[in-house]
Amino acid sequence: MISDDITLDKLIHDIDQQIDLLNAIAADNPILSEQLRLLNESRELLLSQALEMNRLSELIDPDILDERLTIIEHQVDGSE
Secondary structure: OHHHHHHHHHHHHHHHHHHHHHHHHOOOOHHHHHHHHHHHHHHHHHHHHHHHHHHHHHHOOHHHHHHHOOHHHHHHHHHO
């Protein structure tokens, strides 16, 4: 999970850099302004999805999860 967090952090950092750059040059350019809007929206969606995944992972009881895994999932997990 740590590597997933690092990857998400890097992605958010990259988006923040793009947002900063577009804020500096967008001015009245409608194409750049739209790109800026999309980047801001993407950033917010990524953060909300990460929060939701964390919330859901806290709700999962590992004992119940193991009971509900199918035979195929057990075989896949065992072969890795």
